[in-house]
Structures are given as C-alpha cells and as structure tokens.
Amino acid sequence: MRPALIVLPLVLVAACATPREQCISNVTRDTKVLSNLINEVRGNLARGYALDRQQQVRTIPKTCRGEDADGNTFRFRCDETRTDTIVTPVAIDLNAERAKLASLEERFAQSQAASNQAVAQCIAVHPE
Known part of the structure; x- marks a missing residue:
C-alpha cells in the first residue's frame, strides 16, 4: 500500500x-x-537488548504487457518497488x-x- x-x-x-x-x-x-x-x-x-528497525528498499524487475492504439501488444519493463522493515537485535x-x-x-x-x-x-x- x-x-x-x-x-x-x-x-x-x-x-x-x-x-x-x-x-x-x-x-x-x-x-x-x-x-x-x-x-x-x-x-x-x-x-x-534493543530492536533496531531499518527500512530496506528493493526493486524487483518485472515485465508488463501493453497495447498500443493499433491493437498491437508489446512488453515493457515495469519494476516493482518494495519496502521491507528489517528488525535487528542490538546490544x-x-x-x-x-x-x-x-x-x-x-x-x-x-x-x-x-x-x-x-x-x-x-x-x-x-x-x-
């Protein structure tokens, strides 16, 4: 989201x-x-111990399909960005x-x- x-x-x-x-x-x-x-x-x-929270941003390569005005289908790159929270113990x-x-x-x-x-x-x- x-x-x-x-x-x-x-x-x-x-x-x-x-x-x-x-x-x-x-x-x-x-x-x-x-x-x-x-x-x-x-x-x-x-x-x-404490908990250290850091956000890690990753880009996941994806390919999507589209259609032009003439009805021809084509592929294009449509990477997805994900953000994960990484929790690490800290002394x-x-x-x-x-x-x-x-x-x-x-x-x-x-x-x-x-x-x-x-x-x-x-x-x-x-x-x-």
Whole structure:
C-alpha cells in the first residue's frame, strides 16, 4: 500500500475532529510520545537488548504487457518497488537504559501534570 493512501484517511479523520478534540490532541502529544518511549525502554530492559528497525528498499524487475492504439501488444519493463522493515537485535548498556527509563518517567510525570492543566483549559475554551 502506498504511504499516501495511509496518510489521506488520517488527514480526513483529523479534519473531522472538533476544535476541542484537536486542542486536547495537541496538548497531550508530548505525553503520548514520552509514554511510547517509556514502553520501548521497558521492552528493551525486559528483553535485555534493543530492536533496531531499518527500512530496506528493493526493486524487483518485472515485465508488463501493453497495447498500443493499433491493437498491437508489446512488453515493457515495469519494476516493482518494495519496502521491507528489517528488525535487528542490538546490544545495550542495561545500566544506561535504566537511567534513561528513570529520566523518561520523571519527564512523563511533569508532562502529565502540564497536560492535565492544558486539557482543562481546552475544555474551558471549547465547551461541547
């Protein structure tokens, strides 16, 4: 599936959100990012290693058939491009990862408090 086909529905859904929902989404974005990072670090600690994700783009040679205006069939090259995500285990320093987790959890608590105030302000500004 093309990336544009994935992004378009997301844009349409975002366009349908009420001003209140858009405001809340904007003010909670950092908290959501921190939450995702905390979950990733916890997973790394549980596994004992991190997972490195890289995209590999491959071109697969293909031949297609076509027809010209006179009705004659012909062949032409129509390569297909595929993108695969390659996941590779990566060694980590567990002590550094624990320190990172502690730092992220502290920042999350601060961000959560700020987000709660901002959400209350969004609700006050945009009553439904």
